[in-house]
Amino acid sequence: MPALSKPIPPLYTVYILRSTVRHASLYIGSTPHPPRRLKQHNGEAKGGAVRTSRNTLRPWEMVGLVSGFPGMVAALKFEWALTNPHLSLHIPSSSRISTSAGTKRNGHPKRPRHSLTSILSNLHLLLRVPSFARWPLNVHFFAPEVHEAWKKWCRTANEPLRDTIRVLTDFAPSPSPSAPRDSENPSADNEPQKPWGIHALPLDYAPMKDYVTKTQSIYDFEREGSCVGCKEPLEPGKGLYATCSNPGCECTGHVSCWSKLMLGKEAGEDIIPITGVCPRCKGEVVWGDLMKEMSLRIRGPKEIEKLLKKPRKRKARAESTT
Template identity: 65%
Template sequence: MAVPSKPLPALYVVYVLRSTVRKASFYIGSTPNPPRRLNQHNGVAKGGAVRTSRKSLRPWEMVAVVSGFPGKIAALKFEMVRWALANPHLSLHIPSSDRITIATQKKRNGHPKRPPYSLTSVISNLHLLLRVPSFLRWPLKLHFFNRDVHTAWLKWCGTADEQLRDTMEIVTDFEPEAETEVADNAEPGNEGEEATTSAPLWGIHALPMDYAPLREIVTKTESIFSFEREGNCVVCGEHLPTGGGVYAACTNTGCEGVGHVSCWSKHLLGPGVTDEVLPISGHCPECKGSVTWGEMMTEMTLRMHGRKEVEKLFKKPRKRRVPAKAAAK
């Protein structure tokens, strides 16, 4: 049975979970919905993992996630990425000479026993995995939601022999400090009473779970391809017949540069690069603005294989019906 074509996932992450009770207890997993998954690990929703079900370790917090895993092929490798991060002592993605976590004990069946997690081991192996050839050119983004964990990351990066590529985006989003304000309707004599303001979304709850961030880009490309304004390839100059190939478009506002995917790839890789096929980023030859390969491919697969998702993107929210009695008041 053929595997149906699907757009690149709006969100898919490898996450690092840490117990708020026992700081040395970690769990690593993968999910397309971090908030829901965290609720499962904490017993708020059905699901989760046996290793996180112990009440003595709950509640758990997601201290870091890696996002940006691209579509079909990458999604199939996703669990391999998670397993590699959870089992660095066995993973073939990490050369034995470079392994930081080494198995010193064996199970009853003779296989290496996974060493216990620690903050240093999780951080160091994460750093190592993000720069090995298997994942180096993927459009990944590293998010930190805990100050202590981010500090440990910075400390490790300062001592590491090798650094991550310059285009690797590191994002921090820590819990905001509690802010209070004096209530507007405070009664005389109670000026000291404070009312807690509504807390802004942060961390995993601020991550976009759908394609909403691409709405403006999709609006532009929908117009280009619906009205057959493909024009000529912005790289090779060849005419682009409507529906005659797989075309990618510039993601910058106001630019309608379109081209063959293969041409975009060669252009973004740069002259003389023959040993790579997956670009990371570059500049549009039409508007000269910066573009990232991952964002271009997400838009293209959404346009070609995600009609339902596109319709949801532009669907107007339903108006709430107000009961007659409530409207009369």
């Protein structure tokens, strides 16, 4: 099936892997499913990379990742650039931080050895270059010391990221202080911990359920109305339309008109919009959210059916009592 026939995935990431045995051993990869991929690296599931298969370095942990890629190809481009910063054409020669470590027997440049500082510095650089700076990306850190190293580099670089790129942290919960065992309720000691880190990332379209429910009501019942930009009537099924992502707002328009509204003075420069303000509800609108919903509506009928499918009565009753 051609890649263009699929909707923008709910999650696609480029991650930083670190050996818990030897912190200097690092690996960069990409995946739409970080928990499953980590199991592969640790030999708990089939797959994984040869470079992470040594038992002396296992278990591995994901200490950081970048999310928000519009698909596999986009993530692979970013992964390759971060893995090969000495060769990537996304990085101007004048801005290059990492350089080749000599040459191989075939004459090709050797990849410099990764360190945490080199990865974070090149990550910071790639998030600022024109190739990636306008993408709807988020940077996640799951280890406090890695986040501190990132902040240290940001201060050193003294070059701020675009304010639309969010930096998020989700560290392991602190162990609760020791308390006397409850002999009357021993099950209290076995209460499951709240998911954190890669296990708390949304792996499906569930966070979009309310948004998709709203747009299905608009487009299924042909209530598109007039375009938010050009004010022309929107003929059902006759163009690419997008709807405001804010709750309760049904402001709809041509994708091209949304683009012009969000770009403002930058319109016409053939660049991707990032954020804007809905003319009707005055709330912030993120271009990536509009495109994800539109691609899901047009290319993902099966995913929408699964997302909006009502749970069985028994399951729904159980969820209502929790």
